[in-house]
Amino acid sequence: MKKRKIFYNISLIIFLLVIDVTASSVEVLKETSNAFKNIAKDALPAVVFIDVEKMVEVESQAAHPFFRNDPFFDQFFGRGWRQFDQEPEKKERKQQGQGSGFIISSDGYILTNSHVVDGASRITVTLSDDRKLEAKLIGADPKTEVALIKLDDGDNLPIIELGDSDKLEVGEWVLAAGNPFGLSQTVTAGIVSALGRDSTQIAEYGNFIQTDAAINPGNSGGPLLNINGKVVGINTAIMTRSGGNMGIGFAIPINLAISIKDQLITSGKVSRSVLGVYIQDVNDELAKSFGWENSNGILISDVIADSAAEEAGLQGGDIIVEFEGEPTGKLGSFRNKVAATPPNTKVKLKIFRDEKFKSVNVTTRAMDKLAINDVSKEVSDILKKIGISVTGLDSEEAKALSLKEEDGVLITEIEEGSTAWRAGIQPGQVITSVNRQPVANIEEFSQALDDSMDNEQVLFLISDGSGSRFVVIKLEK
Numbered sequence: 001m002k003k004r005k006i007f008y009n010i011s012l013i014i015f016l017l018v019i020d021v022t023a024s025s026v027e028v029l030k031e032t033s034n035a036f037k038n039i040a041k042d043a044l045p046a047v048v049f050i051d052v053e054k055m056v057e058v059e060s061q062a063a064h065p066f067f068r069n070d071p072f073f074d075q076f077f078g079r080g081w082r083q084f085d086q087e088p089e090k091k092e093r094k095q096q097g098q099g100s101g102f103i104i105s106s107d108g109y110i111l112t113n114s115h116v117v118d119g120a121s122r123i124t125v126t127l128s129d130d131r132k133l134e135a136k137l138i139g140a141d142p143k144t145e146v147a148l149i150k151l152d153d154g155d156n157l158p159i160i161e162l163g164d165s166d167k168l169e170v171g172e173w174v175l176a177a178g179n180p181f182g183l184s185q186t187v188t189a190g191i192v193s194a195l196g197r198d199s200t201q202i203a204e205y206g207n208f209i210q211t212d213a214a215i216n217p218g219n220s221g222g223p224l225l226n227i228n229g230k231v232v233g234i235n236t237a238i239m240t241r242s243g244g245n246m247g248i249g250f251a252i253p254i255n256l257a258i259s260i261k262d263q264l265i266t267s268g269k270v271s272r273s274v275l276g277v278y279i280q281d282v283n284d285e286l287a288k289s290f291g292w293e294n295s296n297g298i299l300i301s302d303v304i305a306d307s308a309a310e311e312a313g314l315q316g317g318d319i320i321v322e323f324e325g326e327p328t329g330k331l332g333s334f335r336n337k338v339a340a341t342p343p344n345t346k347v348k349l350k351i352f353r354d355e356k357f358k359s360v361n362v363t364t365r366a367m368d369k370l371a372i373n374d375v376s377k378e379v380s381d382i383l384k385k386i387g388i389s390v391t392g393l394d395s396e397e398a399k400a401l402s403l404k405e406e407d408g409v410l411i412t413e414i415e416e417g418s419t420a421w422r423a424g425i426q427p428g429q430v431i432t433s434v435n436r437q438p439v440a441n442i443e444e445f446s447q448a449l450d451d452s453m454d455n456e457q458v459l460f461l462i463s464d465g466s467g468s469r470f471v472v473i474k475l476e477k
Contacts, residue, residue, distance in 0.1 A: 032173075039175055039229040040187045045128045045158035046103040047222060049179045050112060050135075050149075052120035054095050100178035100222035101125070101149070102231065104162065108133075108154020109265075111257055112221030113236055114140040114147040118416055123149055128158070128185060139264030142416065143427070144205050144340075145236050145252060146260040147221075160223055163230030165253035166326070168192055168209065176213040176235050176249070178222025188214035190247075196333050197250060205272075207336045208250040209233045215249035224251040233257075259340045272339040273364035275314070276307020281331045282319060290319060291355040297321045298334045312362040315353065322350035338364065379446045386473050387418020388425065392442040405463055407440040408432040423471050425462060432468065433461040 099116030103109070110125065117123055123135040133151045140147035151157070172192045180186055190213030197208040211224065215235050224233035233251030263270045278301045287295050297319040303309045320328050324347055328334045341347060343366035351358050383389065390409040408430040414421050433439060434448035435458060452458045452475070460471045 035173075035227055036175065036187075036189060039225055039227070040177075042229050043102075043160050043175075043177055043223065043225055044185050044187070046160040047128065047177045047179075047185065048101045048103060048110060049126040049182075049184050050099045050101050050110075050116055050221060051124045051126065052097040052099070052117055053122040053124075054097065054119045055121055098179070098182060098218055099220045100218065100235070102177075102221075102223040103154075103157050103159050104261075106155070106157050106159055108135075108151030108157055109138070109261075110135065110149045110151065111234060111261060112147050112149060113234065113252075114142045114145045115416065116221045117147050117149060118142070125149075125151060126184070139268045139270070141260050141264070141270045142413075143270070144256060144260055146234065146257045146264075148261050148264045160225075161230045162254055162258060163226055163228065163232045165209065165232045165255045168195060168226070168232055168253075170195060173227045174209075174211055174213055174232065175225045176211065176215050176219060176222060176251075177225060178215075178219035178235055180214075180216035180218040182218055186219075190214070190249075193248070196329060205256075205336050205339055207253060207256065207333050208236070209253055211249050211251060212247040213249060214247075215251075256336070256340055263342065271343050272367040273341045273343045273345065274308070274367045275338055275362055275364065276304040276309040277314060278302040278304070279320075279331060279334070287319075290317065290352070292319055292352055296327065297352065298328045298331060308362050308365045312360050314349075314351070314360060314362070317353070319352040320349050321352055321357075322348075324348055325350075339367070343367075379449045382449060382452075382475065386420045386475070387415030388420040389413040390431065390442070390445065393430070405430045405432060407438065408463065409439065409442055409445045411462075419473055423473060425460075425471060426464075428464070430463045431460050432463050435459050436461075 097116065097120070099112060101110040101112035101116070104111055117137055117140060120137065123137065125133050125135045127133065133153055135149040135151050138148040138150050170192050174190060174192055176188045176190070178186060190211050192209060193212050194210040197210050209224065209232070211233075213224070215238050219235045220237070222235045223231040224235055226232045231254050233254055234257055235249065235251050237250045239248040239250075260270055279298050280301055282290075282292065282295050282297045282299045284295050286299060287293070287297075290299075300309070300314060300316055300318045300320065302316045303314055320334070322328060323334065323337050328337075338347075341364050343364055346361055346363045349360045349362060351360055389412045391412050393405065393408060393410055411425060411427055411429045411431065414425055414427055431439065431445065434445060435452060435455075437448050439445040439448050449458065455475060457472050457474045460473060462469055462471050
């Protein structure tokens with residue numbers, strides 16, 4: 001009887017504990033649900049739907065070449081039918097595009113993605129109260145996928161508070177807001193899956209937040225919010241095999257976007273900085289050889305003559321461990337931090353040299369952008385038509401990339417939708433030959449392209465550091 005009573009008491013205690021745990025779990029879920037609800041309530045009024053209109057060039061339909069010279073059709077339709085059998089004509093037509101954005105100032109400044117508003121001739125913004133207002137493009141930076149637009153009649157508008165993306169940690173709850181597939185005022189939840197994704201090829205200067213919060217077409221440009229309802233990123237792209245969400249989405253860190261936004265407001269364009277160093281990641285073997293206790297940091301392999309780095313006294317063999325008081329991170333992350341810094345800014349570096357730490361102040365310099373201005377007008381016109389900009393490998397921009405190639409020209413920009421873009425050419429690649437003729441510099445590249453003026457196409461040999469491939473580009477007359 002006594003044993004039965006003890007067993008009963010133990011069972012009762014376990015039962016009460018289970019009830020208590022279950023009740024606690026429900027309360028946690030309720031708190032999480034309330035947090036999501038409050039975030040949506042506060043943020044959604046400032047999330048907007050962006051509708052863009054752009055003019056694109058298309059070719060009119062023409063008869064198949066097989067029919068063009070066949071007299072059989074003349075017997076039945078007469079030669080008059082050939083008036084409809086002309087070479088394709090290029091015409092312009094309107095194309096619609098959609099995306100999301102969010103209001104960051106009461107007078108109507110809106111952050112979104114560059115690809116959402118790229119080439120737009122008209123931008124219409126639909127607010128959460130269904131008002132439609134026209135907006136103008138303040139500036140866009142395709143290299144980071146950040147764009148800033150402003151409403152023409154913005155006044156006393158709801159805004160979202162911007163957070164600090166540098167404080168994000170993997171595993172944190174985040175919410176993605178936007179207008180997927182045109183479904184306005186949509187919120188999805190997930191976590192921060194990873195940070196510092198800089199090899200996504202979404203943008204030239206990427207340091208993306210990865211999340212499993214559902215991001216779909218139309219979400220681009222919308223805010224990624226933390227559990228406090230503050231913007232920590234701009235939803236930008238997904239990795240997918242189906243065209244829809246597969247649990248891998250990417251967002252631009254808001255701190256990077258703020259830096260770009262400030263420059264766009266000030267000057268309407270973005271200027272980037274370089275230090276003038278050749279750099280590489282530090283592995284365990286390198287760390288040991290330099291007396292460094294771990295593999296964190298950026299190793300300077302060489303310093304460019306007459307650069308900001310040389311002026312500041314940096315040397316080959318220095319390991320940069322901090323940039324403006326923050327860990328440097330890996331190579332791509334460090335490069336992005338330097339590039340995002342406005343030129344002529346004094347930055348503080350913490351370096352490790354001769355088994356001692358040292359602080360060094362460096363005043364950044366503007367990244368050279370020689371591009372198509374360094375070639376003849378005729379060659380410049382060709383490059384504009386195919387949508388490509390280049391610079392010599394002796395430029396600061398090329399040197400900052402630590403390219404393996406010694407000869408060729410660096411591709412600095414590709415116009416989205418252009419012939420070069422459709423051929424898969426990307427910024428950061430190097431053209432080493434034109435029509436099988438090696439080119440060592442801008443002058444030789446310009447001459448080789450000039451010799452191709454009368455051709456219908458040009459053959460580039462493109463190198464991306466890991467290999468080379470030939471690319472045929474058609475030249476429009």
